[in-house]
Amino acid sequence: MTTTFLEHVRSRLAVHELRPGNGHPLLILHGLGECSPSAIPGIVQGWKGPIFALDFTGHGASTVPVAGGYTCEALMSDADAVLAEIGPATLLGYGLGGYVGLLLFGSRPTEIKGLIIMDGPGLDGGGGRPTSPMLVQVSQSDLDGSAPDPWALAELASDIRPPSYATDHVRQIQALSGMDTAVVVACLGRPEWLTATLESPVVVESDVTAALLTFSSI
Amino acid sequence: MSTEVDVVRSSLPKAQRPDRSRRVDVGGIEVSVVEWGDETSQPILLAHGGFDFAGTWDLFAPLLADQGFRVVAWDQRGHGDSDMAPLYTWEADMRDAAHVIESLETSDPIPVLGHSKGGGMMNQLAEVLPHRVSAVINLDGIPNERGFSNQIDRSDVNALAAELSGWLDHRRRAGQMNRRADTIEGLAERRQLMNPRLSMEWLQYLVTVGARCDHDGWRWKIDPTMRFGPSGAWRPEWAIPRLRGLRVPYLGVIGTVKEEMGWGTTPEEAFPILPEGAEFHALADTGHFVHIERPEYVAEITVEFLGRSL
Numbered sequence: 001m002t003t004t005f006l007e008h009v010r011s012r013l014a015v016h017e018l019r020p021g022n023g024h025p026l027l028i029l030h031g032l033g034e035c036s037p038s039a040i041p042g043i044v045q046g047w048k049g050p051i052f053a054l055d056f057t058g059h060g061a062s063t064v065p066v067a068g069g070y071t072c073e074a075l076m077s078d079a080d081a082v083l084a085e086i087g088p089a090t091l092l093g094y095g096l097g098g099y100v101g102l103l104l105f106g107s108r109p110t111e112i113k114g115l116i117i118m119d120g121p122g123l124d125g126g127g128g129r130p131t132s133p134m135l136v137q138v139s140q141s142d143l144d145g146s147a148p149d150p151w152a153l154a155e156l157a158s159d160i161r162p163p164s165y166a167t168d169h170v171r172q173i174q175a176l177s178g179m180d181t182a183v184v185v186a187c188l189g190r191p192e193w194l195t196a197t198l199e200s201p202v203v204v205e206s207d208v209t210a211a212l213l214t215f216s217s218i
Numbered sequence: 219m220s221t222e223v224d225v226v227r228s229s230l231p232k233a234q235r236p237d238r239s240r241r242v243d244v245g246g247i248e249v250s251v252v253e254w255g256d257e258t259s260q261p262i263l264l265a266h267g268g269f270d271f272a273g274t275w276d277l278f279a280p281l282l283a284d285q286g287f288r289v290v291a292w293d294q295r296g297h298g299d300s301d302m303a304p305l306y307t308w309e310a311d312m313r314d315a316a317h318v319i320e321s322l323e324t325s326d327p328i329p330v331l332g333h334s335k336g337g338g339m340m341n342q343l344a345e346v347l348p349h350r351v352s353a354v355i356n357l358d359g360i361p362n363e364r365g366f367s368n369q370i371d372r373s374d375v376n377a378l379a380a381e382l383s384g385w386l387d388h389r390r391r392a393g394q395m396n397r398r399a400d401t402i403e404g405l406a407e408r409r410q411l412m413n414p415r416l417s418m419e420w421l422q423y424l425v426t427v428g429a430r431c432d433h434d435g436w437r438w439k440i441d442p443t444m445r446f447g448p449s450g451a452w453r454p455e456w457a458i459p460r461l462r463g464l465r466v467p468y469l470g471v472i473g474t475v476k477e478e479m480g481w482g483t484t485p486e487e488a489f490p491i492l493p494e495g496a497e498f499h500a501l502a503d504t505g506h507f508v509h510i511e512r513p514e515y516v517a518e519i520t521v522e523f524l525g526r527s528l
Contacts, residue, residue, distance in 0.1 A: 080389065
């Protein structure tokens with residue numbers, strides 16, 4: 001495994017190349033509170049291209065910022081910084097990483113070669129509609145600068161994910177990616193935002209092995 | 219202070235810099251807190267709008283201080299003299315506001331006043347910390363069902379593609395960015411594009427308090443990594459059903475001339491959603507910056523309202 005660091009906005013992002021290869025890259029996006037796997041997950045052993053994994057801001061070996069303020073859009077821009085380095089890639093997102101991957105695909109529809117959404121921490125966020133607003137707080141004694149950042153855990157477990165926000169991004173994918181099957185839902189979880197995306201013909205339910213095979217040949 | 223700054227400020231003799239300033243730790247970064255008026259007077263908290271700073275209260279705050287208030291304002295993270303933050307969200311701004319209230323070292327509830335984004339924040343503060351808020355004054359920060367006035371049509375694929383990729387492109391460059399340096403007049407003219415109803419004298423004054431003078435010119439003290447959009451998951455209209463639930467005295471003031479930076483809420487939309495018993499003023503011939511266009515009148519109705527409410 002080779003790790004490189006990208007300076008992005010105010011973060012130093014750790015990007016791990018788990019394995020080199022021939023073909024377009026696979027980029028793994030981890031779930032909330034997780035970090036990149038140190039070994040290649042069994043399910044992607046057959047992938048021919050290089051395999052990369054990103055540690056989001058506040059996670060793994062990337063910068064743990066002070067004073068919170070996490071959004072899925074900021075993490076989307078972390079993943080976009082990796083795209084700028086490695087070029088068009090297929091995304092494999094776990095939990096939070098699946099949602100972030102969907103936002104990124106909708107924002108860079110010609111630079112993503114398919115997204116696979118897997119179960120994992122942070123798939124739901126704070127639900128599809130606002131509930132009672134509260135001041136999200138973290139105990140000062142928990143803030144020792146180590147990852148995962150408690151602010152990330154608190155804020156990204158409570159961020160609102162309206163179904164229409166997810167479907168706005170899917171509409172962009174459908175209109176601009178040129179792909180017939182663009183997003184594969186390979187998870188059991190069905191938060192509101194994810195159920196809403198399944199109404200698009202470019203989002204299909206399938207298993208991860210078939211999806212990787214389809215996307216690797218693009 | 220340089221002569222140039224003196225000359226610019228002398229054209230607005232009613233504007234007053236704060237009497238005191240201090241810094242408050244909000245969990246690893248510091249925000250700048252400023253105050254006008256006697257320290258032993260009744261405190262009132264002022265929250266500025268997005269891409270503004272506490273100096274935008276220099277005309278309005280002294281009028282409240284003259285009426286016996288300790289006027290407390292802060293620069294939101296990334297704005298004015300506060301630290302730039304690694305990350306920005308509405309929720310983090312709300313926490314920072316709570317830290318500023320905490321720094322007043324009183325457990326008595328206090329009146330809060332906000333303009334635009336600051337008005338939206340104070341609406342929410344009264345809901346999440348009802349025991350700390352004794353009255354809300356909202357200056358042109360009342361939501362409507364249509365969202366922000368400058369919001370794009372999200373069903374327009376090309377417009378949304380431009381917004382989303384534009385935001386990411388900005389982030390790719392943001393780490394190396396610096397705000398453009400210019401003369402006082404140049405910065406004021408650029409700001410007038412977004413604030414077309416405000417006088418050149420005021421905009422130039424704002425440069426002297428909201429920008430810093432570097433060796434190559436003046437730069438706004440606003441974190442260059444911040445940018446409007448992408449329009450995001452948060453919707454102003456989410457606040458609508460919550461306003462009716464507030465149990466504190468409430469004063470709503472809106473301008474009736476639509477502007478780029480405003481929310482475009484009409485009097486017909488605003489009044490019905492305010493809390494029961496709210497006082498409401500829709501100001502004729504006034505744009506989004508009601509406290510800058512008509513400081514004396516807005517201060518007068520604020521003081522009268524607080525006189526009846528507190």
